[in-house]
Amino acid sequence: MKTDVIIIGGGLMGSSTALQLAMRGMHCTIVEKESPGRHASGVNAGGLRQLNRNPAEIPLTVEAAKMWRNIESLVDSDCDARFPGQLRVAENSDDLDLLEQRAALLHSLGYRHEEMIGRKELYQLAPALAPHCVGALICREDGYARPFHALTAFRHKARSLGVEYRVNTIVDGIEREAGNWRITTRKGEFQAPVLVNCAGGWAGQIAASLGEPVPLKPAAPMLMVTERLPHFIEPVIGSASRKLSFKQMQNGTLLVGGAHLASLDFHKEKSEIKWPKLAVSARSIMALFPQLKDVRIVRVWAGIEAFMPDNLPVICKSSTAEDAYHAFGFSAHGFQLSPLIGRILAELIVDGTSNFPIEPFNITRF
Amino acid sequence: MFKRLDESPPSTVTVVINGRSVVVPQGESVAAAVLAENIGHTRTTPVKQQPRAPFCMMGVCFDCLMVIDGIPNQQACMVQVRDGMRIERQHGSGV
Amino acid sequence: MKENYPLVIIGAGPAGLAAATVAADHGVEVALLDEQPAPGGQIFRGIEAAPDERADKLGPEYLRGEKLVSAFRNSSARYYPDTKVWSLSEQRDIGVIHQQQAHMISAEQVLIANGAFERPVPFPGWTLPGVMNAGAGQILFKGSGIVPADGVVLAGSGPLLLLLAWQYLRAGVRVKAVLDTISRGNYIKALPKLPSALLVHHHITQGLRYQQTLRLAGVELHNGIRDLQAHGAESLESISYRHKGSNHTLETDSLMIHFGIIPNIHLSQAAGCDHFWHKRQQCWRPELDEWGSSSVKGILIAGDGGGIGGARTAEHAGRIAAFRVLYNLGVMNQQEMHLEAKQDRKWMKADLRIRPFLEKLFRIPESMLRVPHDDTIVCRCEEVTAREIRAAIADGHSDSNQVKFYTRCGMGPCQGRQCSQAVAHIVADQTSIPLQQSTQFRIRPPLKPLTLGQLASLYPDETE
Incomplete structure (x- = not known):
């Protein structure tokens, strides 16, 4: 079948791109190897975080934050987004120094969305926190949403504008022929002048087949969720010196991440939980919230995400193939950026250039 | 409603169920003890506040969650009674 | 509790008790872990403590448990009651909570004998x-x-x-x-x-x-x-x-x-054993060979957890699996293993003759399994109705795991034990994809409640 744009990967990046292209009048077909949101887009922690981003990502994350504030106007759903702020807590003076340096860096770049708060305000915002903390870096506009609901909203909106999803459709071959991309799958052949690679953990394979291999490493960060608890904390809690992200979700469950990785058999798509690392996470929680000692863990899981060596994504036009584009490698922090990534790719495809500074994300940097 | 069979009395312990002292056989599960007391529902659900009571008695269904000695979300069918134990109906997520 | 055992058996029902007794009698150090405070499983629950008058009312089949339990008690098997298994890996690492303490132990051979639960x-x-x-x-x-x-x-x-x-x-x-x-x-x-x-x-x-x-x-x-x-x-x-x-x-x-009852397969699923939809028994069960060996090396399954056969069959299957374990551990040679298992095989075969009849007679109507009334709560934990599940499927969430993601059905404390079957039936009905080709809920540990404090106590030397 023929279409204007073929997008490989039906997760948030692919769906967001399809939506933006459809809004600009193009017909898109998404080819998804399983079901949308099977991996990173469905199983991530849902953080809407500007806090502590790499300076290269700041212009993007600031714009994405604006889009999330108004997400309903884009996808007809609020995606269950909340904005109670995100904190990086300092537990001692070393932590405090680290956070103050970060705040200074951000201010020197002309941004004000991250700021230091003292002990008093910290305990006003998070009274449940253990009493030894000394301050925090905060982004008051930050928050979280429910990933699978967000993905569903993007997908619905995209479909309503004519985007086609071909699920359980594995790409076998990619060829360029007379100004057209020809994608062969076991469920038929697709042709379009433009190709977009949003294949997440599998994007490295697609890039390689376009002649530009990348050092993408698929990995499976672990998350755990507890039973429901009465609401006791509003902001998302991180730490200056611990691998920890901790939040109480809308329904009362606690969601704990920290970027500790499960062991992954990528070809079998099977991850195995590494309990030693989760024990470290649990100890971090005990340090910050000792009152949660008897709270039961209901579920632990790890979904496959694409990591780049510098933890920055690839967002660009292909350097080797004509009319091919990439958006992948978000290294476990792409959720917040996703509404904007669609816009950037649509700009690249339709206008030939983006209004956003995406040079740091070029595939040629490797 | 449940009743206890008229059996030769085993050794007993005293527990407090929803504030009331009750003498129950040693070694039985909290769920059995509260069912024999016919206290009605043992929890309300967190989503729709519906009444529930023990359902599977073997640790599978998690419908018998109660507050035991102040700790919510305990599987009453998997915990044995102890002398002096405080057993309370659980409201929602354990407030 | 030691860190490593040649054989760990999970479940103290007829299969586990019989297997533990055989293995211990052959000099193998065996640890039998069970959730309940006393041996017997659900079928012989309370067999040691039940007053005679009560045991008598329960009938002769119940009393059969006495012999099994006393043989086990007289063996050298290590018995750990009140012990929950919250994870089992392909490498046979076993997460355990014993007396409120979390442990991670391992075993050369694992026999899952954790039975069934009511459908x-x-x-x-x-x-x-x-x-x-x-x-x-x-x-x-x-x-x-x-x-x-x-x-x-x-x-x-x-x-x-x-x-x-x-x-x-x-x-x-x-x-x-x-x-x-x-x-x-x-x-x-x-x-x-x-x-x-x-x-x-x-x-x-x-x-x-x-x-x-x-x-x-x-x-x-x-x-x-x-x-x-x-x-x-x-x-x-x-x-x-x-x-x-x-x-x-x-x-x-x-x-x-x-x-009816269905095999309790959370442990075997967590360990990565292969399973299949058994049409006659209307349930998933693990793929096992004639010894109870699963598709994962060193993990065996006996009793109703391997497919419904009842208490007597479970006892025989437990012993047969134990003989296989003894062979795997080098205690017996192949000939001895076959010889020892012969009698149990014979009795088990005879006992299983009733099954095809029972399975046909007590087959649950498919119309009930697919939850015909829209207002019926399917997920008891998250209170998700059949209507919500059907709506999610109609919306394109066309397999069990997508339904779970979208509706939270199966995400509560029971981890889908009470709703996974019904969701699978509803999905099969709506999508016309036969059950045997459908996906089940992916298993997420911990399989039993593990507190943050218990997890924090493990691996004290591990750092970020």
Whole structure:
């Protein structure tokens, strides 16, 4: 079948791109190897975080934050987004120094969305926190949403504008022929002048087949969720010196991440939980919230995400193939950026250039 | 409603169920003890506040969650009674 | 608790007890882990502590457990009661909570013998207090001598309904009715299997005796009932059902339901063992060879957890698996293993002759399994209705795991144990993808509640 744009990967990046292209009048077909949101887009922690981003990502994350504030106007759903702020807590003076340096860096770049708060305000915002903390870096506009609901909203909106999803459709071959991309799958052949690679953990394979291999490493960060608890904390809690992200979700469950990785058999798509690392996470929680000692863990899981060596994504036009584009490698922090990534790719495809500074994300940097 | 069979009395312990002292056989599960007391529902659900009571008695269904000695979300069918134990109906997520 | 054992057995029912006894008697250091405070499993629950008068009311099959338990007690097997297994890996690392302490142990051989649980079949009102599994009623009876006060109704399908009604009668409990979904069609399909079943006639004669006793006592026995519903505001007040084309209502405050049992496969799924949909037993079960070896090296499964065969078969299967373990550990050679297992194989084969008949007779109507009433709660934990599940499927969330993601069905504390079957049936029905090709909920550890404090106590030397 023929279409204007073929997008490989039906997760948030692919769906967001399809939506933006459809809004600009193009017909898109998404080819998804399983079901949308099977991996990173469905199983991530849902953080809407500007806090502590790499300076290269700041212009993007600031714009994405604006889009999330108004997400309903884009996808007809609020995606269950909340904005109670995100904190990086300092537990001692070393932590405090680290956070103050970060705040200074951000201010020197002309941004004000991250700021230091003292002990008093910290305990006003998070009274449940253990009493030894000394301050925090905060982004008051930050928050979280429910990933699978967000993905569903993007997908619905995209479909309503004519985007086609071909699920359980594995790409076998990619060829360029007379100004057209020809994608062969076991469920038929697709042709379009433009190709977009949003294949997440599998994007490295697609890039390689376009002649530009990348050092993408698929990995499976672990998350755990507890039973429901009465609401006791509003902001998302991180730490200056611990691998920890901790939040109480809308329904009362606690969601704990920290970027500790499960062991992954990528070809079998099977991850195995590494309990030693989760024990470290649990100890971090005990340090910050000792009152949660008897709270039961209901579920632990790890979904496959694409990591780049510098933890920055690839967002660009292909350097080797004509009319091919990439958006992948978000290294476990792409959720917040996703509404904007669609816009950037649509700009690249339709206008030939983006209004956003995406040079740091070029595939040629490797 | 449940009743206890008229059996030769085993050794007993005293527990407090929803504030009331009750003498129950040693070694039985909290769920059995509260069912024999016919206290009605043992929890309300967190989503729709519906009444529930023990359902599977073997640790599978998690419908018998109660507050035991102040700790919510305990599987009453998997915990044995102890002398002096405080057993309370659980409201929602354990407030 | 040690860090490593040659053999760890999970579950102290007939399979686990028999296997542990055999292995220990051959000099193998075996640890038997069980959730309950005393051995016997659900079938022989409370067998050591039950007063004689209670044990007598429960009948001769129950008393068989005494021998099994005492042989185990006399063996050198290490017994860990009140011990929950919260994870099992392909490498046979076993996460355990013993006396409130979390441990991670390992074993050269693991035998999963954690049995079955009652098939959850959602119907309107099944979440009301006063509605309970018949097996749960039996646990109350066996373990505590607690019985319905008056006028209990038993409904669903399976031999347990008759047995429990019979046991209640012996205890002087008034049984209002026993309502079974068995249809005439089931009878006709079961009939050709009857001759083989009669070779193990004790099962059949028992069933007939129960029926006769119940009839003589004036208990209403109806087959072919449909559309069972439970009604009440705060708790059960009445039930209704259809029988022979008309609607019936019975007032009762106690309904015991039973729709057969299904293997408890969370552990074998977590360990990565292969499973398949067993059409006749209407459930998933692990792929096992004739010794109970699963597709994962060093992990064996015996008893109802490997497919429903009943208590006697479980005992034989436990011993057969133990002989295989002894061979795997180098305690026995192949010839000895075959020789030792011969007798159990013979008895097990004989005992299993009843199964095809029971499976046909007590087959649960598909129309019930796919939860016909939209308002019925399917996920008891997250309170998700059949309507919400169907809506999610219609919206393109076309497999069980997507339904779970989208509706939270299966994300509560029971981890989908009560809803995974119903969701699979609804998905199969809506998508026309047969059950055997469908995906099940992915298993997420911990399989049993593990607290943050317990997890934090593990691996004290590990750092970021």
